[in-house]
Amino acid sequence: MKTLKYFLIGVLFLSFSYSQAQVSVNVNIGTPPSWGPVGYTDVRYYYLPDLETYYDVNTSNYVYLNNGRWVRTRSLPSAYRNYDLYSHYKVVLTDYRGERPYDNFKTHRVKYAKGYKGKPQKTIGQKPGRGNNKQGKDNPHHDNGNHNGHGKGKGNGKH
Structure with missing residues (x-):
């Protein structure tokens, strides 16, 4: 009787373990590039219409x-x-899951022809060279020749 009891417990344990192994988790391993559009953290591919090229976020490959x-x-x-x-413009392929986005290339090429512009996109990061290197009125260390605040004001002389 003990043997049967242990056998049933073993079968239950194995069936529970097996059912746990059947759970599928879709994890986006890659980090979106700084030029990627904001708001899409769980997609794998972008389509670049002007280049007729895909970008794989998971592997950082074109x-x-x-x-x-x-x-x-x-x-x-x-x-x-x-x-x-x-x-x-980058087309975010939110409806594709798989390894071969180019299986839909003919459709993408027609739907998103070269020069395609969808809704305006903001990028995740700033374009290189545009961060702390600002010029113009937003940067107090660059005055564009106006001498704003550099001892050459337009006051009425010394007081």
Whole structure:
């Protein structure tokens, strides 16, 4: 009788363990790039219409056609190295889960043609060179030649 009892407890334990192993968790491992649009922390891919390229947030790779094959690389093709990712539109693929966003490339290419502009987007970070290096009226150390507050005021002389 004890053997049967232990056997049933073992079966229950194993079935419970097995059912726990069936839980699927979708975790976004990657960190969105600073040029990525604000508000989308749980997406995996962006589509860059002007470049006909995907960006994989999880792996920080660009996915694009190269000589008829889809490739994944850490940087854009050399023809687009000077492309401003902060200024141009990024389509956030919120409805795609998988490894091959390019399976929908024909649809994306038509729906989001080169030059596509959706709703205005704010980026997660600032474009490099625009942070603490401000020029103009917002920076008290740069006066644009107006000498604002640098001892050359327009007062009535000494008092």
